[in-house]
Amino acid sequence: MKRIFIIFLSCMLLVPSFGSFFVYTSFKLNQEEISKTICVQRKMVFNSCNGRCELQKSLKKYSDNEKRMQNNLKEKAEVVYIQNTATANFKLVTPIESPAKLFASFDAKPISVSNSTFHPPSYFI
Numbered sequence: 001m002k003r004i005f006i007i008f009l010s011c012m013l014l015v016p017s018f019g020s021f022f023v024y025t026s027f028k029l030n031q032e033e034i035s036k037t038i039c040v041q042r043k044m045v046f047n048s049c050n051g052r053c054e055l056q057k058s059l060k061k062y063s064d065n066e067k068r069m070q071n072n073l074k075e076k077a078e079v080v081y082i083q084n085t086a087t088a089n090f091k092l093v094t095p096i097e098s099p100a101k102l103f104a105s106f107d108a109k110p111i112s113v114s115n116s117t118f119h120p121p122s123y124f125i
């Protein structure tokens with residue numbers, strides 16, 4: 001059921017992008033009837049239009065309608081992008097100072113010096 005719903009929604013998203021294709025397809029399916037009844041040049045003896053004038057009108061009407069819809073969406077989108085900023089009142093807290101504890105004192109001279117380099121145990125190698 002989920003797959004069918006996903007496929008249906010995907011098709012619904014793709015339908016507007018195929019709008020001019022649908023107009024052209026419906027014209028081709030009804031071209032004979034359009035050329036005989038609606039076409040401006042239908043009464044001419046050698047009619048070379050075959051209803052293409054109506055196809056151009058339909059495509060222009062579709063593109064104008066699409067532009068109008070895009071303009072409406074742009075106007076609505078401007079309203080959507082209003083952002084409210086939240087103000088937060090932060091208080092400065094003074095840090096608590098703790099007395100520093102020094103474990104090593106460098107006042108005295110060193111007792112000995114190590115010349116050896118650290119080598120890891122051999123069983124790790």
